Amino acid sequence: xxxxxxxxxxxxxxxxxxxxxxxxxxxxxxxxxxxxxxxxxxxxxxxxxxxxxxxxxxxxxxxxxxxxxxxxxxxxxxxxxxxxxxxxxxxxxxxxxxxxxxxxxxxxxxxxxxxxxxxxxxxxxxxxxxxxxxxxxxxxxxxxxxxxxxxxxxxxxxxxxxxxxxxxxxxxxxxxxxxxxxxxxxxxxxxxxxxxxxxxxxxxxxxxxxxxxxxxxxxxxxxxxxxxxxxxxxxxxxxxxxxxxxxxxxxxxxxxxxxxxxxxxxxxxxxxxxxxxxxxxxxxxxxxxxxxxxxxxxxxxxxxxxxxxxxxxxxxxxxxxxxxxxxxxxxxxxxxxxxxxxxxxxxxxxxxxxxxxxxxxxxxxxxxxxxxxxxxxxxxxxxxxxxxxxxxxxxxxxxxxxxxxxxxxxxxxxxxxxxxxxxxxxxxxxxxxxxxxxxxxxxxx
Amino acid sequence: xxxxxxxxxxxxxxxxxxxxxxxxxxxxxxxxxxxxxxxxxxxxxxxxxxxxxxxxxxxxxxxxxxxxxxxxxxxxxxxxxxxxxxxxxxxxxxxxxxxxxxxxxxxxxxxxxxxxxxxxxxxxxxxxxxxxxxxxxxxxxxxxxxxxxxxxxxxxxxxxxxxxxxxxxxxxxxxxxxxxxxxxxxxxxxxxxxxxxxxxxxxxxxxxxxxxxxxxxxxxxxxxxxxxxxxxxxxxxxxxxxxxxxxxxxxxxxxxxxxxxxxxxxxxxxxxxxxxxxxxxxxxxxxxxxxxxxxxxxxxxxxxxxxxxxxxxxxxxxxxxxxxxxxxxxxxxxxxxxxxxxxxxxxxxxxxxxxxxxxxxxxxxxxxxxxxxxxxxxxxxxxxxxxxxxxxxxxxxxxxxxxxxxxxxxxxxxxxxxxxxxxxxxxxxxxxxxxxxxxxxxxxx
Numbered sequence: 001x002x003x004x005x006x007x008x009x010x011x012x013x014x015x016x017x018x019x020x021x022x023x024x025x026x027x028x029x030x031x032x033x034x035x036x037x038x039x040x041x042x043x044x045x046x047x048x049x050x051x052x053x054x055x056x057x058x059x060x061x062x063x064x065x066x067x068x069x070x071x072x073x074x075x076x077x078x079x080x081x082x083x084x085x086x087x088x089x090x091x092x093x094x095x096x097x098x099x100x101x102x103x104x105x106x107x108x109x110x111x112x113x114x115x116x117x118x119x120x121x122x123x124x125x126x127x128x129x130x131x132x133x134x135x136x137x138x139x140x141x142x143x144x145x146x147x148x149x150x151x152x153x154x155x156x157x158x159x160x161x162x163x164x165x166x167x168x169x170x171x172x173x174x175x176x177x178x179x180x181x182x183x184x185x186x187x188x189x190x191x192x193x194x195x196x197x198x199x200x201x202x203x204x205x206x207x208x209x210x211x212x213x214x215x216x217x218x219x220x221x222x223x224x225x226x227x228x229x230x231x232x233x234x235x236x237x238x239x240x241x242x243x244x245x246x247x248x249x250x251x252x253x254x255x256x257x258x259x260x261x262x263x264x265x266x267x268x269x270x271x272x273x274x275x276x277x278x279x280x281x282x283x284x285x286x287x288x289x290x291x292x293x294x295x296x297x298x299x300x301x302x303x304x305x306x307x308x309x310x311x312x313x314x315x316x317x318x319x320x321x322x323x324x325x326x327x328x329x330x331x332x333x334x335x336x337x338x339x340x341x342x343x344x345x346x347x348x349x350x351x352x353x354x355x356x357x358x359x360x361x362x363x364x365x366x367x368x369x370x371x372x373x374x375x376x377x378x379x380x381x382x383x384x385x386x387x388x389x390x391x392x393x394x395x396x397x398x399x400x401x402x403x404x405x406x407x408x409x410x411x412x413x414x415x416x417x418x419x420x421x422x423x424x425x426x427x428x429x430x431x432x433x434x435x436x437x438x439x440x441x442x443x444x445x
Numbered sequence: 446x447x448x449x450x451x452x453x454x455x456x457x458x459x460x461x462x463x464x465x466x467x468x469x470x471x472x473x474x475x476x477x478x479x480x481x482x483x484x485x486x487x488x489x490x491x492x493x494x495x496x497x498x499x500x501x502x503x504x505x506x507x508x509x510x511x512x513x514x515x516x517x518x519x520x521x522x523x524x525x526x527x528x529x530x531x532x533x534x535x536x537x538x539x540x541x542x543x544x545x546x547x548x549x550x551x552x553x554x555x556x557x558x559x560x561x562x563x564x565x566x567x568x569x570x571x572x573x574x575x576x577x578x579x580x581x582x583x584x585x586x587x588x589x590x591x592x593x594x595x596x597x598x599x600x601x602x603x604x605x606x607x608x609x610x611x612x613x614x615x616x617x618x619x620x621x622x623x624x625x626x627x628x629x630x631x632x633x634x635x636x637x638x639x640x641x642x643x644x645x646x647x648x649x650x651x652x653x654x655x656x657x658x659x660x661x662x663x664x665x666x667x668x669x670x671x672x673x674x675x676x677x678x679x680x681x682x683x684x685x686x687x688x689x690x691x692x693x694x695x696x697x698x699x700x701x702x703x704x705x706x707x708x709x710x711x712x713x714x715x716x717x718x719x720x721x722x723x724x725x726x727x728x729x730x731x732x733x734x735x736x737x738x739x740x741x742x743x744x745x746x747x748x749x750x751x752x753x754x755x756x757x758x759x760x761x762x763x764x765x766x767x768x769x770x771x772x773x774x775x776x777x778x779x780x781x782x783x784x785x786x787x788x789x790x791x792x793x794x795x796x797x798x799x800x801x802x803x804x805x806x807x808x809x810x811x812x813x814x815x816x817x818x819x820x821x822x823x824x825x826x827x828x829x830x831x832x833x834x835x836x837x838x839x840x841x842x843x844x845x846x847x848x849x850x851x852x853x854x855x856x857x858x859x860x861x862x863x864x865x866x867x868x869x870x871x872x873x874x875x876x877x878x879x880x881x882x883x884x885x886x887x888x889x890x
Contacts, residue, residue: 021824022824096793143820144822144823144824145823145849145850148850158749159749160748160750160752161747161749162746162747162748162749162750162820163747163749163750163753164749165820165848165849166747166750166820166848166871166872169820169848169849170848170870170871172850173851213749213752237752237753237756238752238755238756239756240755240756240759241752241755241756241759242755242789244787245748245751245752245755245787245789245791246752248748248791249748249749249751249752250748250749274871274873275753275871275872275873276871276873301607302605302606302607302608302610302611303605303607303690303693303694303695304603304604304605304606304607304609304611304656304658304694304695305605305607305608305611306690306694307605307658307682307683307686307690307691307694308608308682308720310683310685310686310687310690311682311683311684311685311686314685314686315685320687342689342690344687344690346690346694348541375588375607375610375611375614377589378589379466379467379589403610403611403614403615404590404610404614405590405593405614405617405618406618408590425615426615426719426720426721427720428719428720428721
């Protein structure tokens with residue numbers, strides 16, 4: 001069993017395709033039709049075309065290797081059997097009402113598992129909104145507007161497709177995007193531990209973010225996280241929520257937090273406690289160099305936000321090293337009467353020399369990570385030139401926390417991003433991103 | 446001493462006004478010139494006009510009641526003396542380098558305090574970027590683009606003007622705004638306890654948010670917070686940060702957290718631990734009705750985000766009451782096979798009946814606060830009609846957590862806001878807003 005046909009299918013059958021807007025089989029068609037491969041709408045009760053593709057009566061009439069099953073749950077076993085006979089290797093089952101419902105649902109899912117096993121079919125789901133690989137124009141999902149999700153270098157693997165979608169749109173809104181996103185749902189035979197290694201091999205994925213409600217497979221998840229080279233960020237949820245409600249979602253087994261804490265306590269793996277932190281940590285681990293230590297140099301143009309940053313970083317185990325005599329001298333020379341030339345360095349206001357102050361701190365041998373805070377002023381702009389030189393000459397993460405009117409700072413923000421300098425809004429998000437970098441190397445020699 | 450001339454000055458003198466772009470006296474002029482009152486640029490070394498206003502040599506030649514002092518710190522005592530002699534009642538001192546620097550700076554601030562006392566001048570600052578009252582077109586600040594800050598019903602009182610500005614732009618970016626915003630800086634004679642009662646009386650301010658680094662006046666702050674009717678949200682920072690760095694900012698005295706915890710532990714007052722929570726709590730307390738209790742009814746169109754919400758609320762002391770038999774029956778009737786009809790109610794997907802499910806839960810007598818989560822779908826939209834009826838007939842806070850592409854949902858989001866239904870992004874922000882509502886009534890009978 002392999003996931004390769006999920007990534008590069010030659011032909012896609014949409015079983016239960018529909019010409020009626022609003023139907024799941026129509027939404028799925030509207031997303032999949034942009035893919036550069038054979039597209040087969042399958043529906044014995046329909047004729048003519050949908051999105052320019054001719055309906056066929058059965059998956060047996062297609063050369064599909066991937067099938068998106070848009071039929072009601074009770075029809076799934078029969079349709080999956082037909083897929084198996086037709087040589088389909090991979091299926092996405094959108095319908096819910098399986099193990100998470102208990103009773104008949106559980107029996108139905110067991111039957112699906114047996115059929116998948118018999119024909120060696122990789123099944124994503126059931127009970128999922130599917131997946132998306134934007135750079136490949138591949139949208140195995142019925143979610144409207146999923147094609148608006150941006151292309152990026154963070155891979156999302158979420159137990160809940162609803163969370164995967166929320167995260168993907170949020171990432172897009174921030175001007176970023178995803179390398180791919182997966183909603184695992186009930187995980188009949190496609191688990192976290194199956195998807196993670198594929199993303200680890202994917203050259204477009206530079207960080208993997210996980211949303212975990214619970215999996216029977218926690219040991220294998222632990223092992224896989226240990227083996228991969230790509231940085232991983234994990235958000236484990238559902239420990240405090242009503243266990244009945246959690247189980248009713250994707251049939252997550254109950255585990256105690258400690259099980260996951262142990263599984264996720266390893267170098268290269270960061271744990272977080274909100275969706276925003278999950279995305280920010282993913283972005284920063286994907287874009288910034290790996291730091292050599294937890295020594296943070298803070299440069300702020302406004303002391304107040306600098307204090308908030310400092311508060312957060314103290315909690316995260318950051319070290320604020322003394323700057324070298326050379327750096328202090330350079331900073332003192334840059335502007336007389338600068339507010340605070342220890343670490344944090346506080347320039348009191350944005351100023352033309354701000355970029356040089358950042359440069360001095362970034363080149364300091366005592367500093368492993370640089371965190372900058374600056375409210376944007378049009379007449380000064382952001383120190384893009386200095387950051388360009390730094391990105392070429394200094395292999396340290398530099399995180400730039402921005403504030404001010406979005407329109408005014410958008411262009412320079414994008415320039416900084418292009419240089420590998422992640423930009424974040426609000427003091428706490430900047431600080432939490434640095435905390436993620438520190439956690440990513442904790443436990444390493 | 447009164448703050449009234451800070452709110453409705455008849456004439457404003459900009460002492461140190463300049464025709465040179467980039468100078469603080471030019472930036473301040475560019476902001477103040479839109480105000481509908483007398484504007485006097487004061488500078489003995491300049492002649493001609495700036496922004497259409499004629500330079501005068503001295504504040505004595507003006508009828509100003511408010512002066513913005515844009516001169517270097519060593520000139521401040523002399524200029525303030527001139528203001529006093531000219532009958533100016535209120536001054537904003539932007540320059541830094543006073544008590545927070547120690548030594549000569551402390552002496553200078555003491556001198557300013559003496560002069561302010563002698564002439565009964567209300568001084569905002571020193572060491573501040575000033576203040577803004579957008580609805581009055583009144584911008585007593587040198588911050589470029591501060592005039593882009595939106596008009597809203599939340600008043601910001603921040604010890605750090607940098608934080609006040611960050612918060613104001615953030616609020617604007619979210620489609621909200623402020624009733625007024627103040628950076629207190631070194632608080633020579635204008636403290637939290639002076640500004641809060643004025644905002645409490647201000648009919649445009651429906652919630653007050655505080656950013657506190659430290660004040661010698663913690664007892665008076667406590668008392669004032671107790672006395673006012675307007676809901677207050679407080680973010681106390683700087684307890685973990687390097688105390689030297691904190692003191693070097695606005696000369697905040699060191700107190701232990703417990704002092705503030707005690708001061709802020711009262712009904713109507715909410716404490717938070719990030720700038721985003723501060724603004725979200727302010728928005729929700731300003732816009733939503735006060736809840737009668739901590740019983741939360743959650744309605745979600747996607748279980749995964751619902752579980753995250755549930756996790757956060759369990760931590761916040763929320764109660765998830767059983768729905769009445771009547772509500773359960775109504776919800777069951779609305780759609781057969783709905784995913785989870787307990788509380789949280791999970792519809793599994795957005796659906797045409799979603800608004801009616803929200804309506805059923807909101808009208809349930811066991812429910813005090815409603816939290817909704819729904820990923821936007823164009824074909825269904827958000828349930829604006831049902832929310833309109835609820836806002837007229839049910840006096841409970843309803844918080845709507847939105848997700849999806851911003852452009853698609855913007856219009857309906859604004860419609861919900863207009864109905865008094867605050868909208869927030871990400872599951873954790875929705876849940877934290879509800880937590881703020883619960884904290885605001887804790888301790889009440």
